[in-house]
Amino acid sequence: MSLPDRIDPRPPRRIYRWDLDKTYLQTEFDSLRDLVRTAFQKAHQKVAVPGASALIRELSENGDSRLCIVSGSPKQMRAVLEEKLKLDGVRWDEFVLKDNVGNLLRGRFRALRGQVGYKLPAILESRVHAPVEAEEVLFGDDAEADAFIYSLFADLIAGRVDERVLSQVLEAGGVYPDDAIRVREAWKKIPVGDPVRRIFIHLDRLTPPAHFTAYGPRVVPIFNYFQAALVLLADGHLTAPQVLKIAVEMVQTAGHNIITLSNSFQDLLRRGLPLQQAAVALSQALEGPNKLLAAMRPMPDILAAFSKRLAALGTPPPPPPVQAVDYVSLIHHALPRNHKGRSKPG
Amino acid sequence: MVGTQPQPVTIAFDVMGTDHGPAEVVRGAAMLSLESPHIHTLLVGDRSLIDEALAETKHNGERISVQHAADFIGMDEKPGEALARKPNASVAVAARLVAEGEAQALVSAGNTGAGVLACARHFQLIPGVRRAALATVYPTRSVRGAKGDPFSLILDVGATVEATADDLVTFAVMGSAYARIISQNDRPKVALLSNGIEPQKGPPRVVEAHARLSEMKDIHFIGNVEGIDIPKGTADVIVTDGFVGNVCLKMLEGVHDTVVELAQYAYKESLRWRAGLAMLSSGIQRIKDITDWNQYGGAPILGFDKIFIKAHGRSKSRAIANAGKVAAKVVSNNLGAAIREGLTK
Numbered sequence: 001m002s003l004p005d006r007i008d009p010r011p012p013r014r015i016y017r018w019d020l021d022k023t024y025l026q027t028e029f030d031s032l033r034d035l036v037r038t039a040f041q042k043a044h045q046k047v048a049v050p051g052a053s054a055l056i057r058e059l060s061e062n063g064d065s066r067l068c069i070v071s072g073s074p075k076q077m078r079a080v081l082e083e084k085l086k087l088d089g090v091r092w093d094e095f096v097l098k099d100n101v102g103n104l105l106r107g108r109f110r111a112l113r114g115q116v117g118y119k120l121p122a123i124l125e126s127r128v129h130a131p132v133e134a135e136e137v138l139f140g141d142d143a144e145a146d147a148f149i150y151s152l153f154a155d156l157i158a159g160r161v162d163e164r165v166l167s168q169v170l171e172a173g174g175v176y177p178d179d180a181i182r183v184r185e186a187w188k189k190i191p192v193g194d195p196v197r198r199i200f201i202h203l204d205r206l207t208p209p210a211h212f213t214a215y216g217p218r219v220v221p222i223f224n225y226f227q228a229a230l231v232l233l234a235d236g237h238l239t240a241p242q243v244l245k246i247a248v249e250m251v252q253t254a255g256h257n258i259i260t261l262s263n264s265f266q267d268l269l270r271r272g273l274p275l276q277q278a279a280v281a282l283s284q285a286l287e288g289p290n291k292l293l294a295a296m297r298p299m300p301d302i303l304a305a306f307s308k309r310l311a312a313l314g315t316p317p318p319p320p321p322v323q324a325v326d327y328v329s330l331i332h333h334a335l336p337r338n339h340k341g342r343s344k345p346g
Numbered sequence: 347m348v349g350t351q352p353q354p355v356t357i358a359f360d361v362m363g364t365d366h367g368p369a370e371v372v373r374g375a376a377m378l379s380l381e382s383p384h385i386h387t388l389l390v391g392d393r394s395l396i397d398e399a400l401a402e403t404k405h406n407g408e409r410i411s412v413q414h415a416a417d418f419i420g421m422d423e424k425p426g427e428a429l430a431r432k433p434n435a436s437v438a439v440a441a442r443l444v445a446e447g448e449a450q451a452l453v454s455a456g457n458t459g460a461g462v463l464a465c466a467r468h469f470q471l472i473p474g475v476r477r478a479a480l481a482t483v484y485p486t487r488s489v490r491g492a493k494g495d496p497f498s499l500i501l502d503v504g505a506t507v508e509a510t511a512d513d514l515v516t517f518a519v520m521g522s523a524y525a526r527i528i529s530q531n532d533r534p535k536v537a538l539l540s541n542g543i544e545p546q547k548g549p550p551r552v553v554e555a556h557a558r559l560s561e562m563k564d565i566h567f568i569g570n571v572e573g574i575d576i577p578k579g580t581a582d583v584i585v586t587d588g589f590v591g592n593v594c595l596k597m598l599e600g601v602h603d604t605v606v607e608l609a610q611y612a613y614k615e616s617l618r619w620r621a622g623l624a625m626l627s628s629g630i631q632r633i634k635d636i637t638d639w640n641q642y643g644g645a646p647i648l649g650f651d652k653i654f655i656k657a658h659g660r661s662k663s664r665a666i667a668n669a670g671k672v673a674a675k676v677v678s679n680n681l682g683a684a685i686r687e688g689l690t691k
Contacts, residue, residue: 312414
């Protein structure tokens with residue numbers, strides 16, 4: 001018997017985890033009317049956050065990566081969401097949706113709005129099958145508990161959070177016992193490592209960036225995906241021409257311009273992100289022959305604008321310090337917005 | 347036109363040297379970044395203070411940039427000396443950036459003299475304008491324009507102490523153009539401040555200016571008004587020289603403060619008076635709302651080729667944001683061109 005003629009795909013070197021609503025899609029669900037409208041929207045009516053699909057496409061261009069989507073949208077929306085992703089040219093490897101009908105039928109009302117008991121086991125279980133060396137970048141938003149859950153996920157698998165703290169967090173987060181068991185079981189199966197490089201939080205609600213300081217420099221609040229692309233360029237996930245492609249899409253489809261892009265660049269510099277080299281790489285890419293840059297021609301001063309924003313600051317500020325995250329004191333960040341504990345000062 | 351987006355405008359804010367500190371100006375700019383998508387702000391001042399305030403404030407980072415300026419000029423410093431000693435003071439840097447085209451207008455709630463002087467050093471006077479005029483707004487009994495603006499414009503209130511007839515005519519043209527844009531008042535009523543309504547009343551320069559303004563078809567000149575007409579709102583634009591205007595302004599402020607003090611005194615002194623004030627409270631609140639200069643934001647320095655809106659030193663974030671909106675409106679409606687056109691007729 002001959003060996004099967006099969007070539008296995010290379011194991012992923014990088015895993016990109018995305019939330020969907022308010023991270024990839026411009027979704028409104030703050031009122032009942034919004035919820036109903038969102039539920040009945042067709043795929044072509046759904047609008048992606050500017051630059052999000054371009055960023056995903058460029059990240060997947062590099063190969064060796066997996067795209068894992070964990071969304072709080074109900075399972076019944078799978079067909080329309082998948083259609084939307086396909087329309088945008090986004091290919092995914094894993095797509096988890098929330099079983100809200102199941103939760104409702106089982107009387108698990110806390111689970112309808114709770115995020116910790118849903119997302120944390122989902123991403124830990126996904127990580128179980130990942131190669132130890134695969135690094136991760138996570139994308140969430142400021143509408144729910146993404147910064148908290150993603151950071152906890154990162155610190156759990158890095159061994160920086162112990163069983164006692166996890167128990168306190170699961171209890172305070174209102175996680176049902178079976179979900180808590182899933183968390184612990186998946187956690188135990190994951191070899192200790194420190195794979196999470198960045199956690200991007202899309203500021204859909206324009207939450208002040210200082211709100212996320214407690215999570216340390218790994219969490220980067222972003223006003224747009226050009227900012228994420230710049231950081232990923234500095235981190236070696238993207239090349240300068242890829243970043244420019246994302247910028248071009250944002251200019252062409254979402255009304256971004258030289259001012260918004262250069263302000264976005266400076267905003268990150270002011271927060272201490274080391275982007276000087278990224279700026280140099282972008283400058284070189286802009287000087288080279290590139291048909292894409294025809295779209296930037298109405299803004300011939302892009303280089304000057306970036307240089308000016310850089311020079312305007314004098315000495316760049318130091319990067320923010322790395323610090324241990326105190327999940328027990330931050331648990332109110334993870335509670336649904338109408339929860340009593342949510343009103344605690346951040 | 348439906349679907350037309352306003353052109354992007356960048357407003358430079360001198361963040362330093364205000365009564366409430368830099369954080370208040372930053373909060374005003376942050377407010378602006380959330381409310382007016384076409385307005386970008388360039389915050390000029392101590393970068394670390396600005397960043398600290400921004401990080402704690404809800405804002406849109408796509409619409410804000412920062413220019414570090416190491417120095418600033420305090421309210422009690424002498425403008426000329428201070429600017430000479432501190433060439434990198436925030437107001438000077440901001441004025442330079444506007445002159446270089448990095449922003450289209452300057453807003454400052456800091457030292458007025460330093461602001462005017464910084465503009466004089468970096469901006470050009472519009473051809474035909476001999477001296478810039480410092481304007482102010484004053485709440486009046488009557489309202490004007492499409493939006494029922496309760497404020498009239500008084501100029502000059504201090505930049506040109508001794509104005510000539512030429513200057514007064516220029517002030518009238520500039521004030522009229524500004525009122526048309528900001529109050530959306532197609533035919534603002536312009537008057538000269540004098541000691542009587544008759545054309546021959548007042549010093550020779552006022553008499554001469556009266557004669558010349560009477561012949562200008564593009565200015566809705568209603569003649570002379572007296573001090574009593576300022577709070578009445580008889581005119582939308584009141585023209586005077588910097589000496590009289592400043593005395594007038596300070597007296598109006600003094601009257602306002604005295605009335606507030608008297609009300610406080612009455613409130614404490616007698617139960618009957620307190621009851622009376624309580625009965626009037628809704629009316630008092632209404633007057634307070636109408637005359638709240640925080641709604642207006644600031645007043646312009648008119649005559650330069652670039653826009654400078656001077657916000658009050660005690661401005662809170664709402665007033666700062668509104669000053670930014672006023673500046674953007676003036677830029678978008680091309681005040682300079684309107685003044686140039688008015689001066690050539």
